[in-house]
Amino acid sequence: MTPKKKFYITTPIYYVNARPHIGHVYTTTLADIIARYHRQRGADVFFLTGTDEHGKKVADAAHDRGLTPQQFVDQIAGEFESTFERFQFTHNDFIRTTQPRHESRVQQYVKQLIDRDDIYLGEYEGWYDQGQEEYITETNARDQNYKSAVSGQPLAKVQENNYFFRLSKYQDQLAEYIQENPKFIQPEARRNEVLARINAGLNDVAISRTTEAWGVPMPTDESHSIYVWIDALFNYITTIDADDCNHYWPADVHLIGKEILWFHAVIWPAILLALDRPIYKQLYAHSFWIHEGQKMSKTLGNFIDLSKLDDYVNEFGLDSLRYYLATQGPIGTSDADFAHEKFASVYNADLANTIGNCTNRVCNMTNRYFGGILPEHGAHVKESETYNQTAKECVAQYVDAMSQFQLDAAAASALQLVRAIDGYIDKTQPFKLAKQAENMPMVGTILYNCAEALRIASLLLWPFLPIKIEQLWKQLGCQEYVDAVENQGLGDFENWTQWGQLQPGTPILQADPLFPRKK
Numbered sequence: 112m113t114p115k116k117k118f119y120i121t122t123p124i125y126y127v128n129a130r131p132h133i134g135h136v137y138t139t140t141l142a143d144i145i146a147r148y149h150r151q152r153g154a155d156v157f158f159l160t161g162t163d164e165h166g167k168k169v170a171d172a173a174h175d176r177g178l179t180p181q182q183f184v185d186q187i188a189g190e191f192e193s194t195f196e197r198f199q200f201t202h203n204d205f206i207r208t209t210q211p212r213h214e215s216r217v218q219q220y221v222k223q224l225i226d227r228d229d230i231y232l233g234e235y236e237g238w239y240d241q242g243q244e245e246y247i248t249e250t251n252a253r254d255q256n257y258k259s260a261v262s263g264q265p266l267a268k269v270q271e272n273n274y275f276f277r278l279s280k281y282q283d284q285l286a287e288y289i290q291e292n293p294k295f296i297q298p299e300a301r302r303n304e305v306l307a308r309i310n311a312g313l314n315d316v317a318i319s320r321t322t323e324a325w326g327v328p329m330p331t332d333e334s335h336s337i338y339v340w341i342d343a344l345f346n347y348i349t350t351i352d353a354d355d356c357n358h359y360w361p362a363d364v365h366l367i368g369k370e371i372l373w374f375h376a377v378i379w380p381a382i383l384l385a386l387d388r389p390i391y392k393q394l395y396a397h398s399f400w401i402h403e404g405q406k407m408s409k410t411l412g413n414f415i416d417l418s419k420l421d422d423y424v425n426e427f428g429l430d431s432l433r434y435y436l437a438t439q440g441p442i443g444t445s446d447a448d449f450a451h452e453k454f455a456s457v458y459n460a461d462l463a464n465t466i467g468n469c470t471n472r473v474c475n476m477t478n479r480y481f482g483g484i485l486p487e488h489g490a491h492v493k494e495s496e497t498y499n500q501t502a503k504e505c506v507a508q509y510v511d512a513m514s515q516f517q518l519d520a521a522a523a524s525a526l527q528l529v530r531a532i533d534g535y536i537d538k539t540q541p542f543k544l545a546k547q548a549e550n551m552p553m554v555g556t557i558l559y560n561c562a563e564a565l566r567i568a569s570l571l572l573w574p575f576l577p578i579k580i581e582q583l584w585k586q587l588g589c590q591e592y593v594d595a596v597e598n599q600g601l602g603d604f605e606n607w608t609q610w611g612q613l614q615p616g617t618p619i620l621q622a623d624p625l626f627p628r629k630k
């Protein structure tokens with residue numbers, strides 16, 4: 112047997128100074144959809160998420176609540192874990208940077224970098240964004256009016272003794288790597304941004320702080336803690352540098368938001384070069400959600416927090432939230448608006464009126480005309496000739512879109528197939544044909560073809576709508592897929608999406624609507 116292809120996908124690890132919100136749920140939903148898709152293709156998937164728990168702002172947040180940092184991070188990390196469980200994410204591990212497995216390996220990597228003379232002691236004088244835990248160059252600070260680009264808070268002027276990483280040494284190698292590997296950083300606009308910044312010149316970067324008591328100590332100098340960003344980036348390897356997991360490196364994709372591009376596209380690959388480890392294969396940086404037309408901020412108090420997300424789940428269902436996030440979200444280079452009216456209209460158009468309605472039509476007619484048993488499909492129906500070709504094309508478009516993380520386009524290909532079923536029904540009019548007994552073999556062919564195309568569309572939709580599609584599989588008698596999902600979703604997508612696999616004679620069940628229409 113050929114070994115299974117591995118696929119390693121990560122999300123950023125989230126700061127525990129804020130409670131989980133739409134941003135965290137968004138990136139993790141995208142990663143979950145991609146992970147499920149690869150499992151369905153039979154890959155050995157490792158999907159990693161977790162929490163970033165060190166740094167001054169976490170220590171400050173704990174202090175404000177009268178808790179020790181450890182008590183505080185345990186509480187918030189627990190909230191992230193239980194939220195992610197409630198959202199039914201299928202991550203294989205949840206890394207916390209305060210875990211001993213992480214801390215001990217971080218010290219080992221830093222020690223290696225010191226031994227290779229890639230780290231040295233120096234002095235930093237300049238700007239620091241405390242909210243983002245980020246050193247800011249003079250030029251950027253000036254461009255940002257000496258305020259944080261994310262929170263708008265004034266930057267702090269700091270003077271510190273730090274250990275530095277020789278980032279400048281890797282400038283040419285990195286620029287060359289990005290030039291030679293056009294898909295390494297995606298989307299294209301982000302790649303260009305990174306290249307421009309590298310070509311403007313890279314300075315060495317501080318990787319330790321003396322003011323950050325809540326952190327991993329430098330292995331050679333306990334008076335310094337490892338800078339929280341360096342500590343955090345290492346999570347992608349600390350987790351899998353265990354005996355049973357080390358075959359997952361290099362990661363296939365790091366999925367991130369655009370505001371943390373610099374660390375992932377420049378500092379992280381340079382560290383990997385310095386450690387003599389393969390560079391991860393791809394970085395994909397999405398944009399940001401805004402809320403009802405406005406940027407989300409603490410000052411405006413308009414964050415889509417867990418309770419708001421729960422309201423949507425209660426009103427529309429968890430799958431619908433996944434679908435909205437994945438298809439209407441800021442996956443490309445523009446920001447996207449999370450708005451109730453838009454949510455309801457996407458729900459009605461795509462889920463209720465298209466997927467739900469088509470499923471009802473097919474299952475109801477099979478029950479009405481064939482007693483709920485999938486009919487034979489031997490009789491010739493002219494309009495069917497190109498129909499299975501449509502299914503093939505939709506699958507090919509879907510696979511192509513998925514490979515480029517265009518989840519919106521992938522879902523659109525699946526919907527196109529569902530719409531083709533509706534179009535086929537409208538054209539062939541089985542409900543009219545069924546009025547005469549001699550037409551029943553043709554009605555059989557039509558309904559068989561509808562159910563078969565619906566089966567293929569359901570495979571494309573499962574990563575987006577796992578709960579509802581599992582319900583649909585039960586309706587269509589596809590027990591094999593239900594079993595596969597229980598076995599970590601492992602499947603045989605290539606074979607399963609070939610035409611002609613539903614067996615005539617299979618019971619087709621009528622059920623409650625998958626997506627009841629909302630007013």
Ligand code: MSP
Pocket residue numbers: 122123124125126127133134135137138163343344345346366367368369370371398399400401407
């Ligand atoms: N701890 C760092 C990441 C370290 S990774 C080695 C961090 N954490 S964070 O809690 O601020 O999470 C940032 C990530 O959350 C973004 O990169 C993005 O994935 C997600 N989002 C946060 N707000 C968001 C939106 N408004 N919209 C979409 N995603 C956003 O940075």
